[in-house]
Amino acid sequence: MYKKRLDDMTKGWFIGNFEPSLMKTNDVEAAVKYYKAGDSESAHYHKIATEFTVIISGTVKMNNVLYEEGDIIVMEPGDITDFKAITDSINVVVKIPGANNDKYIIGEI
Numbered sequence: 001m002y003k004k005r006l007d008d009m010t011k012g013w014f015i016g017n018f019e020p021s022l023m024k025t026n027d028v029e030a031a032v033k034y035y036k037a038g039d040s041e042s043a044h045y046h047k048i049a050t051e052f053t054v055i056i057s058g059t060v061k062m063n064n065v066l067y068e069e070g071d072i073i074v075m076e077p078g079d080i081t082d083f084k085a086i087t088d089s090i091n092v093v094v095k096i097p098g099a100n101n102d103k104y105i106i107g108e109i
Contacts, residue, residue, distance in 0.1 A: 029098040036084035058089025
C-alpha cells in the first residue's frame with residue numbers, strides 16, 4: 001500500500017499513459033477534474049475513445065445543455081462537445097480506451 005496526491009498529477013489525470021501516473025496504461029484514462037466557475041474548454045471530439053463524465057458537484061454546460069450533480073454524460077467517438085463550468089465543479093472523467101493524442105480541437109460550437 002502507498003499514498004499519492006491528486007495535486008501531484010497533471011490536470012487531475014491519475015491513470016493512463018502519461019507521467020506521472022499511478023498506472024501507466026493505454027487501456028483506460030481516469031481523472032478528477034476541479035473547475036472554477038467560468039473555466040471552459042473549446043469544442044473537441046475523440047476519434048477512438050469513449051469519454052464518461054460524472055458531475056460530482058456543481059453545474060456545467062456542454063453543447064448548451066446544463067448538467068448538475070449526479071449526471072453522467074457519455075461522449076462517444078465522433079461526438080463534438082464544448083465545456084463550461086457554470087459554478088465551481090468537480091467531475092470524474094474516464095476515457096476508454098486510453099488513446100494518446102485523441103483530442104481534436106475544433107474551436108467554438
